[in-house]
Amino acid sequence: MREEFLHYAWQHQLFNKEGLVTTQGQVVSIYSPGFHNHHSGPDFSMAKIKIGQLEWHGNVEIHYRSSDWIAHQHHTDAAYDNVILHVVWKDDAPIKNLQLGYVPTIVLNNRIDPLLIAKFDGLLKNKNKIPCENTFPEVDGLVKLAMLDRVMTERLEQKSAEVLQLLVKNNYDWEETAYQLLAKNFGFKINSQAMLTLSEKLSFKILAKQTAKVFELEALLLGHAGLLDDYFQEDYPLALKKEYQYLAKKYDLLSYKMTGNEWKFSKMRPPNFPTIRLAELASLLSQRQHLFSKILEADSYTQLAEIFKVNLSGYWDNHYVFDKPSALKPKSIGKSSIENLILNTVVPLLVCYSKEKSQQEYMDRAIQFLETIAAEQNNITAYWQSLGQPVNTAFDSQALIGLHNNYCKSKSCLQCTIGNTILSKL
Ligand code: SF4
Incomplete structure (x- = not known):
């Protein structure tokens, strides 16, 4: 189980919440999972959660094992003092912080659909150039278009940043x-x-x-x-x-x-x-x-x-x-x-x-x-074409090369809306 998959499951609330209680036995209701934080500090901020009788607004931290809290030195970092919920796959150690004493912890093991886990594993283990290639043709064209627009925006941002570096120099x-x-x-x-x-x-x-x-x-x-x-x-x-x-x-x-x-x-x-x-x-x-x-x-x-x-x-x-x-x-x-x-x-x-x-x-x-401008022809664009994806203009080829290089190659399917769509269709 990869921690990034737990982040994904938390962000989209893809787990069974029936009878959800902390390891200390308090009933948990999640009103909002909060916002994913890609910088330093806890993984999610501004979550809204009721634990026992109290409603909390604050940070959520996610780990594979609860003892990772200690392994990652969070017990010495004040940024983690206001974590309101610890979400783990396995509970192997009770965790304390200054604010709450025991950090309320929920365990997701046995709460995520095994089919979803198997689908994600399938993407990770696929050795093809485009790991989702078997299901890619079935994904709605609008979802693909939205993802390609996003990749193109990221690519242009990156190219613009390189120009800016020269410009400043x-x-x-x-x-x-x-x-x-x-x-x-x-x-x-x-x-x-x-x-x-x-x-x-x-x-x-x-x-x-x-x-x-x-x-x-x-x-x-x-x-x-x-x-x-x-x-x-x-x-x-x-x-x-x-x-x-x-x-x-x-x-x-x-x-x-x-x-x-x-x-x-x-x-x-x-x-x-x-x-x-x-x-x-x-x-x-x-x-x-x-x-x-x-x-x-x-x-x-x-x-x-x-x-x-x-x-x-x-x-x-x-x-x-x-x-x-x-x-x-x-x-x-x-x-x-x-x-x-x-x-x-x-x-x-x-x-x-x-x-x-x-x-x-x-x-x-x-x-x-x-x-x-006409599309670039290379082995990446040819591969996308073999999956039925049209590659007509440089916009198409640049976006598809960016998708392959920045997402598919590193198997960042959880960050890809195409991957999210594939996983959500159980
Ligand atoms: S990153 Fe997206 S397009 Fe690439 S293999 Fe994963 S799901 Fe498919």
Whole structure:
């Protein structure tokens, strides 16, 4: 019996209350189980309970064994002095506190329906990717929708909190923050940390002095990344290297430059090589000054996608790395990469901006973009689809990935409304 299951049974009052008495023999009537407390202190607060002839309002603590009270050191913690009821599965020790002397205790063993316990055990022991997969298709669509909305809200809150962290570090400079987040997502997972490091070492303020000059921006980004440190044969990298040395001296950058071995090229498609991604970032920054303002202005997906449409030309037409000519292939940021940038850069920025400025329209816009972009295809979304769950837009895929990662994986079915519905159908 897991303690979290006892919390669930108490919260939803899923036990037989007939003839309910404390271990001291006093009759117990529960008027309200109180509110679940997920922070320190007793498990439930503001419960309303009649014990014997007296009506109490206060805290409830729940344990598997009553002796856990001592094991968890509650007898030395004043926060537990005003617990009005101790709810346990097994009573193996009488417990006292300062307020009440013996803490009134009720025992739930033999009071919870064995079918409910078996159902919960079934979810815990299920080794499939989605433990409830056998019953999931039978759950009402509205229940699923409500849970997916909740997961999405939690996911957006989390992403917004990450943006806020960067924003605080950047003294509430939105342009600098947007640039760092964009750079990070230009790394497309494998080089995202290196990209973020580069953007933190090479500030947007310095790049902004070179806007509209793509060659200078490439020199700064590639040079500061440590990717111009080799001895080159071709003219283009030699010219970039020379330009970086000049600009690095001008802006006093050399002492905190990165090294080339901080970047990963292996197991990667050449269009995702950091050389190409940095050249694309340089091109984007040269064409779109005040990037964050442009993002805020874009009120349709088409306008937004336009911001990220970037083509490379010249040297990059037949190169993925320096000094190694390849077949002629013009390079641009593809549709799926643009959608990825919108999903991971624009949406979190808009959500954070909406919360910081208390302007709902940016939140609505973020949701609108999520509902316009096609769903991500991966093994998690494919699994949900195999259970009959529609996965049409990025909103669906993001919510379902969040549900899997934050609930199903850790078997947090008791915190999931889908799980609650399954358990409640005995
Ligand atoms: S967390 Fe919810 S959706 Fe996931 S397995 Fe449990 S009940 Fe099912």
